[in-house]
Amino acid sequence: MRFILQGGTSNGRDYFIDFLNVGQGDALLVRTPHNKVLIDAGPDNSLSYELSNYFWNPFCSFDFGFVTHAHADHYYGFTRIAKLCQPKLITFNDVDQLQTSSQVFNQLLQENKINKTFLGDEYFFDGVRIKILYPRSPQDLNLHHNDLNFNSVVMLLEYGDFEALLLGDAQKETLATINWDDIKSQIKLPLEVIKVAHHGAINGFYLPMYDTLKPLYCVISVGKDNTFGHPNPDVVQQLESSGCTVLRTDVKGTIEMKL
Numbered sequence: 001m002r003f004i005l006q007g008g009t010s011n012g013r014d015y016f017i018d019f020l021n022v023g024q025g026d027a028l029l030v031r032t033p034h035n036k037v038l039i040d041a042g043p044d045n046s047l048s049y050e051l052s053n054y055f056w057n058p059f060c061s062f063d064f065g066f067v068t069h070a071h072a073d074h075y076y077g078f079t080r081i082a083k084l085c086q087p088k089l090i091t092f093n094d095v096d097q098l099q100t101s102s103q104v105f106n107q108l109l110q111e112n113k114i115n116k117t118f119l120g121d122e123y124f125f126d127g128v129r130i131k132i133l134y135p136r137s138p139q140d141l142n143l144h145h146n147d148l149n150f151n152s153v154v155m156l157l158e159y160g161d162f163e164a165l166l167l168g169d170a171q172k173e174t175l176a177t178i179n180w181d182d183i184k185s186q187i188k189l190p191l192e193v194i195k196v197a198h199h200g201a202i203n204g205f206y207l208p209m210y211d212t213l214k215p216l217y218c219v220i221s222v223g224k225d226n227t228f229g230h231p232n233p234d235v236v237q238q239l240e241s242s243g244c245t246v247l248r249t250d251v252k253g254t255i256e257m258k259l
């Protein structure tokens, strides 16, 4: 199942964000004419299957990757893809959390192919810019040892007039630390899309952010009949009543958005 949406600028060039249907987890693929970038990689090898829809050989086709945090539903797919491929760089703030559980990540660490990333960092590829909005500094990673969702990277992707706010599994307390009026002044409204935090859970729902940015589309990456009860029905309801069109991977399958 594949849902294709004409997004923001529609300038005729082949720029896409694909919210991949990897079951209960997150995996986003950014495709440009010259680069492929992964943001999270899902809980298992379903990422490989999804990528095979785009590439003859998906395993050596991404330039770099972002891991929002060290929960398996976001990073585990990288352990296969990163082994078969040679990514230039992966950002992963919580690599210490994996300890010896992932030889692949340890190997990447030894090869200096893993960087931590914080507020102010920017990544450029093919005219696309990704700005890191959270965490603010290494200290933020130590604030909530018992819940890695608090470490989740928050990022803003920009290409021309198109912007996507990608929240990982950020918690509402995290989102409350970001100055959204400031972010609003930096972007060209309307904000085209928000990747909703934490699979639509209530603990990732920060209403003032939505009220400020008024996104057109709210994408929830979530597994069908998942045992967590994601997404929270009240969150879906509040997103819809705020005027945001909710798109769910458990309903639509992979969601392709043309920038």
Ligand SMILES: [Zn+2]
Pocket: 025, 026, 071, 073, 074, 169, 198, 199
């Ligand atoms: Zn998650």
